[in-house]
Amino acid sequence: MKELLIExxxxxxxxxxxxxxxxxIRAKWQAVLSEYRLESEFDFYFTPRRLVFFHKNFSELQSDxxxxxxxxxKHVALKDGVFTPAALxxxxxxxxSQDELSFKEINGKEVLYYEKSLKGENSKELLGxxxxxxxxxxxxxxxxxxxxxxxxxxxxxxxxxxxxDNKNVEFSKFGVKSEALSYPHxxxxxxxxxxxxxxxxxxxxxxxGIILDPDERRAIILEQFKNLEKNGINIQxxxxxxxxxxxxxxxxxxLLGEFESEFLAVPSEVIITSMKENQRYFPVFKDxxxxxxxxxxSNAITDDNSLIVKGNEKVLRARLSDAMFFWQSDLSSEFSxxxxxxxxxxxxxxxxxxxxxxxLKIAKFLSSLxxxxxxxxxxxxxxxxxxxxxxLSKADLTTGMVYEFTELQGIMGHYYARAKGEDEVVxxxxxxxxxxxxENSATxxxxxxxxxxxxxxxxxxxxxxSVGKIPSGTKDPYALRRAANGVIKIVTALNLEFNxxxxxxxxxxxxxxxxVSVLENFILDRIYTFFDANPSIIKSCINSDERDILSLFxxxxxxxxxxxxxxxxxxxxxxxxxxxxxxxxxxxAVDESLLQNEFEKxxxxxxxxxxxxxxxxxARLTELFGLKPQIDEFFDNVMINADDVKIKANRIAIxxxxxxxxxxxxxxxxxxx
Numbered sequence: 001m002k003e004l005l006i007e008x009x010x011x012x013x014x015x016x017x018x019x020x021x022x023x024x025i026r027a028k029w030q031a032v033l034s035e036y037r038l039e040s041e042f043d044f045y046f047t048p049r050r051l052v053f054f055h056k057n058f059s060e061l062q063s064d065x066x067x068x069x070x071x072x073x074k075h076v077a078l079k080d081g082v083f084t085p086a087a088l089x090x091x092x093x094x095x096x097s098q099d100e101l102s103f104k105e106i107n108g109k110e111v112l113y114y115e116k117s118l119k120g121e122n123s124k125e126l127l128g129x130x131x132x133x134x135x136x137x138x139x140x141x142x143x144x145x146x147x148x149x150x151x152x153x154x155x156x157x158x159x160x161x162x163x164x165d166n167k168n169v170e171f172s173k174f175g176v177k178s179e180a181l182s183y184p185h186x187x188x189x190x191x192x193x194x195x196x197x198x199x200x201x202x203x204x205x206x207x208x209g210i211i212l213d214p215d216e217r218r219a220i221i222l223e224q225f226k227n228l229e230k231n232g233i234n235i236q237x238x239x240x241x242x243x244x245x246x247x248x249x250x251x252x253x254x255l256l257g258e259f260e261s262e263f264l265a266v267p268s269e270v271i272i273t274s275m276k277e278n279q280r281y282f283p284v285f286k287d288x289x290x291x292x293x294x295x296x297x298s299n300a301i302t303d304d305n306s307l308i309v310k311g312n313e314k315v316l317r318a319r320l321s322d323a324m325f326f327w328q329s330d331l332s333s334e335f336s337x338x339x340x341x342x343x344x345x346x347x348x349x350x351x352x353x354x355x356x357x358x359x360l361k362i363a364k365f366l367s368s369l370x371x372x373x374x375x376x377x378x379x380x381x382x383x384x385x386x387x388x389x390x391x392l393s394k395a396d397l398t399t400g401m402v403y404e405f406t407e408l409q410g411i412m413g414h415y416y417a418r419a420k421g422e423d424e425v426v427x428x429x430x431x432x433x434x435x436x437x438x439e440n441s442a443t444x445x446x447x448x449x450x451x452x453x454x455x456x457x458x459x460x461x462x463x464x465x466s467v468g469k470i471p472s473g474t475k476d477p478y479a480l481r482r483a484a485n486g487v488i489k490i491v492t493a494l495n496l497e498f499n500x501x502x503x504x505x506x507x508x509x510x511x512x513x514x515x516v517s518v519l520e521n522f523i524l525d526r527i528y529t530f531f532d533a534n535p536s537i538i539k540s541c542i543n544s545d546e547r548d549i550l551s552l553f554x555x556x557x558x559x560x561x562x563x564x565x566x567x568x569x570x571x572x573x574x575x576x577x578x579x580x581x582x583x584x585x586x587x588x589a590v591d592e593s594l595l596q597n598e599f600e601k602x603x604x605x606x607x608x609x610x611x612x613x614x615x616x617x618x619a620r621l622t623e624l625f626g627l628k629p630q631i632d633e634f635f636d637n638v639m640i641n642a643d644d645v646k647i648k649a650n651r652i653a654i655x656x657x658x659x660x661x662x663x664x665x666x667x668x669x670x671x672x673x
Contacts, residue, residue, distance in 0.1 A: 071112030128171025185209025
């Protein structure tokens, strides 16, 4: 076992597509090692210009293996004691004579069979092919072509360094020949430098301007941030931005820059967005307010960073000047939904203005459901405020600022609405209309804002389903799964009664006719993602036909809690039997005059004595499952399939009423443990 070092030198990797594939890189190299029977532990490092694998113990030879060859059945391979052409072809494939042909029984059938031992090859002869296979397995979305279009990768490959036991492993791939050479940092030089040993590669990396370990680069940046913060400032650290900066630097240096304080008149979200999205700068705060400073992480190596700071200040100044122009221009313009008539939402669904009118109808309907809570939040004239919030919600799409910074939709709208003197509940609803906008996102802070947000999400769901734009497989171009998740999150976070079926049926009256049950099931399917529970528990509750989202969540939580008790699994067979007996049976009311023995009477009386609040699912389930002793005695002592049809129907009714009571919470026949 000897050391192996592989460095794949590339032109600067684009950070975002690289970071998306980064979690798969180790596994993909490990898959290649397994395929070539050269499994071993390794360390992986990267910079924007190199991918590095280091094996402390790498075998000189592949492990030996055996190859199995299976051919035609015996009746096809052997006719009248003579091998057929099929058998001779098999022998040629196995590189053996026909005298060596034999048969083996596999899955009850005799077939041609041959097993051959394969000696492991020298690993140095395989490394070039392994590296090529690994690189071709990576998926970055888009690739570049070079070498007359012959080669393809995310960025052109410029070097291969492959040292095994400190000796260069020779191969040529992607038009590049492997050499014991490595590119230094661009600030140090543009020519490759000689690498004599693996130890020299690692020990001399920093002298070449390279910090190979991304975790070390991250730690250096954070330490530099701490030093800058000694000046009484606070640097806002965005983890995604930090990962991106780590990915685009080989030798990071955090520098503090400044911009004119007059730009602070522009909303802070605009300044921060411009910094992060356009320039990869980190915003700076002082006394909890955005300061007229920023931090840039430079990849240059120099004794004088002042020119780097000035250059970045100049670039940011130009960006903020544009933002200031858009801000002032938008403030001087009318803020209304009229211009939305000129923006198409979807060909089949009209303009953005048409969308707002549909959202308004939904909002008015929802307002009738939550009028008490709305009036307490927004006053007796909440209806006019809801209308104002909905009709202004997308008005910022026509502004210069949102045209430039599309991710600030809603955020800018709330600034413009406030500047125009709109009521604060309207302003806040415009700001929160897109919430929740991610897996860990907050939900709207009030019922008023929630009605506005729900109206937008429900219009998207009903509208797009009505014109056949239904997600399929992994394809969801209109983010309807996220919209459905948003509806569920809002309803549960705000404790809103929300009968999904009734609401969808009512809303859908304003759209082209479609099968509303398809949308209902689409939304219900999203509930599975909200619980770490046995899927059959969730399915059984959904199959209860309860369609109030809050009640469904309570039922799932209650049933999950009950079924997780240690004794439940062994006792559940009783209720599974009950459900199976009832299946496909018509259940009538119990006729107590037809009760013939004490076990029928005992079970019926015990069921009638249940007294829990039907809305307390935990207590109700506990009581129903507590009927097990009486149900067992009933099954042991009562013949359900009596000769008398009325007696039989009545006995089915006795257990049927229990099943029907369960069905208010969950269809227990769907539970599988």
